[in-house]
Structure formats: structure tokens, C-alpha cells
Amino acid sequence: MQKYDGVFHRMGMNVNHAMLTRLRGQHLLTLFSLLMVFECIISLELLELRVPAHVALGARAQLSCRWALSAADVLYSVKWYKDGKEFFRHVPRDSEPRRKFPLPGVDVEKSDASGSNLVLSHVVSESAGRYRCEVSGERPLFPTVSEHADMDVVVLPNHGPVITGLHTRYRLGDYVQVNCTSGRSRPPCHLSWYINGEPAPAIAVHPPVYTLYGDELQTTLLQLNFKITQQYFTKNGVKVKCLATLASLYWRSNEESALLERVKLYESLLPDVQKTNYKVDRVFSHTNHACYTSSTANVVGAVIILSLRLLNV
Known part of the structure; x- marks a missing residue:
């Protein structure tokens, strides 16, 4: 009792x-x-499972599983599964404690002594899937805990985003219409536009367009369309930047710039000067004043324009 x-x-x-x-x-x-x-x-507890959510094609993937046993408990086995199929086992009391089982897309390059940390070499498309770690204690009850996580294999673009359609010069009131196209990848890249270092307003960015190719890779096209207003004249040029990202593995950008031209005062007056010259020609042709001719009026207009240029107005 x-x-x-x-x-x-x-x-x-x-x-x-x-x-x-x-x-x-x-x-x-x-x-x-x-x-x-x-x-x-309650003596056996799985503390943490680490499986990378995204791995680049051809890279290595590190898997980690941590657990806790009470002082009186003994570890029986650690087993790893992909999509429900076992590919690695660690049983400390076996004559061959660590064993690998063939599975397409899964190649265990190395493991630690406890079987809690694995390295998969040169992942391929078949490596994507759901990975599970299962830990069991010793007899007679064999308590078991497990956890799973998903991993996706990413195909990265072989070049950065490309900007097309940008002119070399713009004036106040002109429209800028440019495209940004990402390289081929799987899944498709996410694109973002920036104007003079600031995120472009949502109203200036069109919805993305995706193109799927025969190799199951995709490109993303994102168009930017905005009007040159006075705020872009704070400097002598306007810069547009396109940023392409893919999960946490890829971060590339491309930036291009164009000059901004201010309209000179003499250029804005030029049509009026030409009209004045035309009126002078008509007046003097009717009055038949020999001292004034159309060529004289043209000279007057040219002098006015030249003076304004010299003054840099």
C-alpha cells in the first residue's frame, strides 16, 4: 500500500x-x-523539427529533429519518412545502428551518431514532399512521438530581371511605360517596381502576367505606367528599379534611369514669335514700306530668341 x-x-x-x-x-x-x-x-517529447521550406535544385538540404527523454527512459529508434515511406532508420541496439533505404529523390549524404541530423545531397525535383521524423522509446510500452513538415524544390532563374521600354529622356507630362520580365523559374518570381527608390504606387502597376514554357518553368511580366509630374523634377533624372524575389533563396534587381528635360522659356515663346513674324510680313506687304521687309521681321525674331538663350531663360 x-x-x-x-x-x-x-x-x-x-x-x-x-x-x-x-x-x-x-x-x-x-x-x-x-x-x-x-x-x-509524458516522458518522451519531440521538441523541434527543422525541414527547409524551399531548397534550390541541386543544393543540399539539412533536416533536423530534436527530442527529450526522461532520465529513466532509453531511446529505441529514430525513423525518417518522406511521403509516408521510410528512407532512414537509427536503432542504437541493432548490430547496424544506422540504415538507409532507397527512395527516389532522397539521398542521405551523412547523418550524426543519433540520427537526429541528416544531410540530403543534390536535391532533385522528386526530393520535394512531406518529411516526417518519428522517435520511439524502449519497451515495454514503446512511447512514440512524430512531426512532419513540407519541402519544395525551387528552380532559380539563370539571370536577373530585364527592363524594357524606357526612353532616354522625358519631359513634364510625358508617360513612362516600361516592362519588367523575370528569368524562367519554378515557381515564378515575384516582381516589384520602385520609382526613385520608393515603392511604385499600386495604381501605376498592372497585374502580373505569367508565361508557362514546355520545361514547366515560368516567367513573370510586370508593367509600370505613370505620368511624369513635378515631384520627379527634384533631380535631373528619374530612376526605375525592378526587384525579383523567389522564396528566401533569390533576390535580384535591375535599375535604369532617364534624364528629365525642362522646357526652356524661349522654346515656349517660339510659336508666338513666328506668328508675330507672319503678321509683320502681311502689314508691310500691304503698306509697301520699303524700309521694312519680311526678312527684317525674321531678324528681329531671331535676335529675341538669341537674347533669351544667352540669358539662359
């Missing part, structure tokens, strides 16, 4: 000897067995 009383006391249950005497035979044995099972189950 003292032994059973100690078990109940550790579980936080206030049971005296008088109550224990009321328990008979199988009832006491069943209750004691349940308590032992409960203590055994």
Missing part, C-alpha cells in the same frame, strides 16, 4: 490508507497500470 500511496502522491492525488483498503484486486491493478502508462507517455 505504501508503494501505491507514493505513486498517487507524485501525481498530486490525496489518497489515504483507508481509501486504498477499499480498492480491490483488478481495479487497483488497472488503475496502477494506467498511471504507469501515463508517466511513460
Whole structure:
């Protein structure tokens, strides 16, 4: 009775000897067995599973599984699965503690002594899938815990984003319409536009267009369309940048610039000067004044324009 009383006391249950005497035979044995099972189950805990969400095609993938056992427990096995199929096993008491099982797309390059850390070499498209780590304790109850995570294999572009359609010069009121196209990848890249270092307003960015090719790779095209306003004249040029990202593995950008031209005052007056010259020609042709000719009026207009240029107006 003292032994059973100690078990109940550790579980936080206030049971005296008088109550224990009321328990008979199988009832006491069943209750004691349940308590032992409960203590055994909670003694094994899976603390962390690390599986990279994205891995570049041809790169290595590191898998990690951490667990905790109580001081009285013993590890029985660590097993790794992909899509429900076992590809690696670590059983410390076996004559061959670590074993690999052939599975398409899964090649274990190395593992540590406990089987908790694996390195997969040169992943291929078939390497993508759901990976599970399963840890079991020793007999008689073999408590088991497991966790899973998904991994995707990414095909990175072989070049950065390309900008097309940008002119060398723009004036106030002109429209800038440019395209950005990513390299082929799987999945497609995410593109973003920036104007003079700031994110482009949403109204200036068109919805992305995706193109799928025969090799199952895709490109992304994103168009930027905005009007040159006074805010872009703070400097002598306007810069547009396209940023391409893919998961946490790829981050490339391309930036191009164009000059901004200010309209000179003499250029804005030029049409009026030409009209004035035309009127002078008509007046002097009707009055037949020999001292003034159309060529004289043209000279006057040219002098005005030249003066304004010299003043840099």
C-alpha cells in the first residue's frame, strides 16, 4: 500500500490508507497500470523539427529533429519518412545502428551518431514532399512521438530581371511605360517596381502576367505606367528599379534611369514669335514700306530668341 500511496502522491492525488483498503484486486491493478502508462507517455517529447521550406535544385538540404527523454527512459529508434515511406532508420541496439533505404529523390549524404541530423545531397525535383521524423522509446510500452513538415524544390532563374521600354529622356507630362520580365523559374518570381527608390504606387502597376514554357518553368511580366509630374523634377533624372524575389533563396534587381528635360522659356515663346513674324510680313506687304521687309521681321525674331538663350531663360 505504501508503494501505491507514493505513486498517487507524485501525481498530486490525496489518497489515504483507508481509501486504498477499499480498492480491490483488478481495479487497483488497472488503475496502477494506467498511471504507469501515463508517466511513460509524458516522458518522451519531440521538441523541434527543422525541414527547409524551399531548397534550390541541386543544393543540399539539412533536416533536423530534436527530442527529450526522461532520465529513466532509453531511446529505441529514430525513423525518417518522406511521403509516408521510410528512407532512414537509427536503432542504437541493432548490430547496424544506422540504415538507409532507397527512395527516389532522397539521398542521405551523412547523418550524426543519433540520427537526429541528416544531410540530403543534390536535391532533385522528386526530393520535394512531406518529411516526417518519428522517435520511439524502449519497451515495454514503446512511447512514440512524430512531426512532419513540407519541402519544395525551387528552380532559380539563370539571370536577373530585364527592363524594357524606357526612353532616354522625358519631359513634364510625358508617360513612362516600361516592362519588367523575370528569368524562367519554378515557381515564378515575384516582381516589384520602385520609382526613385520608393515603392511604385499600386495604381501605376498592372497585374502580373505569367508565361508557362514546355520545361514547366515560368516567367513573370510586370508593367509600370505613370505620368511624369513635378515631384520627379527634384533631380535631373528619374530612376526605375525592378526587384525579383523567389522564396528566401533569390533576390535580384535591375535599375535604369532617364534624364528629365525642362522646357526652356524661349522654346515656349517660339510659336508666338513666328506668328508675330507672319503678321509683320502681311502689314508691310500691304503698306509697301520699303524700309521694312519680311526678312527684317525674321531678324528681329531671331535676335529675341538669341537674347533669351544667352540669358539662359
